[in-house]
Amino acid sequence: MENNLALQMRAIRKTFPGVVALNNVDFDLRRGEVHILLGENGAGKSTLMKILSGAYQKDSGKILLNNREIEIKNPRHSCELGIGIIYQELNLVPHLSAAENIFLGREPAAFGLIDKKRMNQSAQRLLAGLGMDFDPQRLVRELSIAEQQMVEIAKAISLDARILIMDEPTSALTEREIKELFARIRLLKSDGVSIIYISHRMEELFEIGDRVTVLRDGNWVGTHNIAEVTKPELIRMMVNRELTQQFPKIKAPRGREVLRVEGLSRNDALTRISFSLYEGEILGISGLLGSGRTELARAIFGLDKIDAGSIQVKGRLQKITSPRQAINLGFGFLTEDRKTQGLVLPLSVQENICLPSVERFSRFGVVSNSEETEAAGRFLKDLRIKATGLGQRVIYLSGGNQQKVVLSKWLCSNGNILIFDEPTRGIDVGSKAEIYQLMNQLTAAGTAILMISSDLPEILGMSDRILVMHQGRINGEFSAADATQEQILHCALGEAA
């Protein structure tokens, strides 16, 4: 039995100032298994993995690789030990090509001279193996987030690692890429590679996992064979309470039309988009990666120039040219990449939450601290943001909690037309349910929500209506009540609805 273990972590402890991120956690990994790591936001999953990858140093505990105790000194060392990792946050060099990123630090070279041709060919093969057909010489910054994620995955796979860590690899992917990825994972497994897999998408666990370990608040809660547990059991282990419904949708009465987009076009990205959004409605937008959903949101929010078409807000024609103007019209825009667009990382939770609303909290340019504290404090409580206080810098929060801060920011600005681009990306089931509840409250109060999501169950579970985009056009509209995953997927692939 012992010699079947590729890795053992014993009593791992890691603290950050004011936080015990990991408290004597045990974890082991068998050869050729997919081991799921599960836990709420901030439970310590990424921290545990970063210790394994050499990005962090543990405070105490032991790591055994192939039954031999080792000290992992730095990322390079971990690579040499045959451990590959896909980090939760993208870690690519935007100015280099996909191929250059994949082989960064391991370039095929003789005497320090890089063999570019060989590198590009290998990269092409790797990407093709993941169902990607874009040119590996393209610069990473020109790729969509999903494509970038696939580059990360290709990079990790190319290590020929014996242990592969995937920290939420699918949070930026749509169904199609997820399928390719899973096929690839099965292949690796059959080669005897051990995989640690972290995800907040519960469906995936049962599809791909062999065993599961649950963490809660930095503590080990339990390890089980996937076949022997049920979803509700796992959720209870994670959140330590009963979660009645995954999608607690409450339909709000549909009010008057608040947003009407007609014939909106921009470059090659968007072509003659028309739709309406009503008070109290959640309009889901589905589509494959690069289908133009984010572009649409940006165009409406005044970030990108529109070439043709019109936007009516609450019955009045508007030419929106800046976010400032959009916000004044009642818009809010939760962006898909929280790190680069959503948060001001060195600022505090309170300052981030209040950023779009500072105007409201100030008189003659002087900001009222007490009003801010009151407003931000409410969201800290309501959304159960795990932070040491309002003054904590958001850079120190876990990914999921950061996402909640971004969400609070737009709730605080009192927007009544909210655009959510992947609102629950990287958020644990418990918090997801809270966010859905919140969306219910918002729609009940008459807020209109445009929800872009790559999570099909979420789209189906929470939307009233669903628009499906394909190559910058709207390829179909469904009523959530009678649509199925298959229908939407087909439509997203370009087949007529």
Added chain:
Amino acid sequence: RNQATSDGRPTIALVVKTLNNPFFNDMQKGAEEAAKSLNVHLLVQAAEREVDVEKQMQIIENLIESKVSALCITPSGSKEIIPAIVKANKAGIPVVILDTRVNPEALAAANGKIAAFIGSDNLEGGRLAGELMVRTLGGKGKVAILEGIPGHETGDSRLKGFRQAVAGSPGIQIVSSQTANWERDQGYTVFQNMLQAHPDIQGLFACSDLMALGAVEAIRAAGKTGKITVIGFDAFSEAREAVRKGEMTATVAQFPADMGKIGVESAARLLKGERIQEEVTVKIQLITRDNLNSNKP
């Protein structure tokens, strides 16, 4: 052989150290007057910074390319400028040196030739200042010095002259000697600090009027105007004014306008094939309250 301007007049180039110093502004003025009366074309160029000899060399190279007839130069570095002089020699352009002497051994070693040197004796000027200091203080007292940027021929000579002159009087004690980098605001700050360390300073020699004028403000702020013997160098109009008001005791006058004038005249005569004096010493004089009005620059 030397190209003349389109109107047939010869072109003489004056390359000074910098144009943001009144000393060289005056030199430029003198040169311009001479050029006008002699009907020659005058170009005036300078680097941005007084000590930037590499820039000055580039300017000279560029002027050689544009085939000026003669060069008048105040070297930013007395040895460093020699390669540029050699280049001018090779192009057959005569070189007249103003104000700052070129190191003669180095010039000879490089086989360089200058047509003339026109300037005043900075060492002598420093000595005059030193002697006046000794006289005014009665041979006894604490003295401070504000130096220029080190390694500068003019500043070094002034300093040397001054030190030589006071060396003979053991009663004169130099309590502090620091650079203020030729700058007015540093003259203020450095001397303010010196006064702090030595409140009983009785005399100050500044290697340039700019630094002296900065120090004068520091003295005023300390309420000691007239109580400290301040001797500067260059005799700018502002410094003369300070002497008149009794804020400064004296300043050593050089006559940069004369240097500019004689320089251009010499170059013009050279171009006509006339022989010129190889060394012209422009007078140097102590300006005190007594002779203030009789000696306009």
Added chain:
Amino acid sequence: MTLKAYVALHGRQFGTLFGLIVLCAVMWILTPHFLTVSNLLNVAEQTAIIAIIAAGMTFVIITAGIDLSVGSVLAFSGVVLASLLQKGVPLVPALAIGIGVGFFTGVLNGLLITIGRLPPFIATLGMMSVARGAALLYTGGRPISGFSDSFRYLATGKPLGIPMPVLAMLAIFFMAYFLLTKTKLGRYTYAIGGNEEATILSGVNVRLYKTLIYGICGGLAGLAATILTARLNSAQPIAGMNYELDAIAATVIGGTSLMGGEGHVFGTLIGALIIGVLRNGLTLLNISSFAQQIIIGLVIIVAVLLDMALKKSRR
């Protein structure tokens, strides 16, 4: 807030303050001339000009920017002000125009950065050259000297025994502190430096505020020009050379990060005082200017090294 929490939050500034105190103690031991009221006032007065410029620089650096043009802008504002005074323009309008010139040059920097999308380093590097050239051209390279006593009072006056430049410095720092910590402008300054894109997406008119911040920095250079001109009784087109480096050094020694998003203006004041005390003390000790340069360079390096070590230990 409890004292302990306060110290924890502002630990960085206390560190710098501690450094200043240690430095003063060393100087006190080494020379009897250092710790006298008149010398301390001297130091404060000598520091005032750099400190005022550094206050503006702090705003700019918190936005993750930099302003290399302050020294040249100082010179240009100074000669404009001086020429107006000499033409007989009354004090108040002359001051307003002089400082206004600084402000508008700063705004120009800001526009190049926001509308022209130039990196701040480049925009202000170009402006550094342009403003210096303009000051020289405007004056033909000559200083403009000799002003009325009422103008000179701005530098020589000592109400309540405190030199005017020191009063101006204190006033500016309190205002800057208020702006940075209590107002919208301050909040946006930090936000822009922390993540400009997120700030734009939050609906903040980043162009306006950034331009304003560079304007403030230029305006403070103009104010410094006023004091310097009054102090020297002369405005020089070559004034203020390398002041930008001193101002940046003061800001960084004071704990403001060049990466933007963090910083405290009182830290900057302490940073400027550290440089001022060093220069003063080393001159009192008659240490050569060569050695002074080495020591000041080392102090900059060591101060920030210590800061980094502290930050690391605190995480």
Added chain:
Amino acid sequence: MTLKAYVALHGRQFGTLFGLIVLCAVMWILTPHFLTVSNLLNVAEQTAIIAIIAAGMTFVIITAGIDLSVGSVLAFSGVVLASLLQKGVPLVPALAIGIGVGFFTGVLNGLLITIGRLPPFIATLGMMSVARGAALLYTGGRPISGFSDSFRYLATGKPLGIPMPVLAMLAIFFMAYFLLTKTKLGRYTYAIGGNEEATILSGVNVRLYKTLIYGICGGLAGLAATILTARLNSAQPIAGMNYELDAIAATVIGGTSLMGGEGHVFGTLIGALIIGVLRNGLTLLNISSFAQQIIIGLVIIVAVLLDMALKKSRR
């Protein structure tokens, strides 16, 4: 690669080259002295020193760093080299030590930045002051002059009619091009500037490479010192002041982004030539140094403005 694809990829450099050509054409029209072989060689020779420094600066700036110390390091290397030569040390070891001093000062910068975690601006600002002070202290402020002809040949020699400094410049740029585009060092230079953390996490020894890059930059400043010393037949402790600004300007005009991750060394060469041609042409046209400063400042601003506009239109 087709020509069109090549132009598209290197469009930025062609833009700069086009700028240089336009500038030359303008000078040619304005003055007959400009377009002569001897004047063009003259320009190239005058540009060489800044260009060589700028080549090293390009590496540093691509890593999103900056090196303010190059001018001071040049002075320090120069005086060390000169004193060795005067003590009779043979040419080759003296050169090796002189350039080695530059290299090691650069490495010291690199260590402060990598191990000490100082921002490059601060580390090199401190070093700028320290190295300058060291050069002054070492020489007592006096220049060291007078060298053998064999040493002076490094600046005055003209094999095949091409001045040695120009040959050195060309050799350095070809080597830098090779390093940046074909080798691991080059790849990591870009990667570090693009995303340092990702590069570390990819297992690259970022500390080693960054330190090496600052070492190269310092070493090239040392090489520039050799040429300058030979050219002036004198090593001055105050040499190289503000060279860092010229080198940075050349790099940025050449299209290297201060944000790091992008840049081309031949762009830098063109940038340095643009500044050189401007200075040369403006002197030929007898434009005052005051106006020259304004023009050069404007050229820096306009060059990068155009670049930004081009970039925007291309997206």
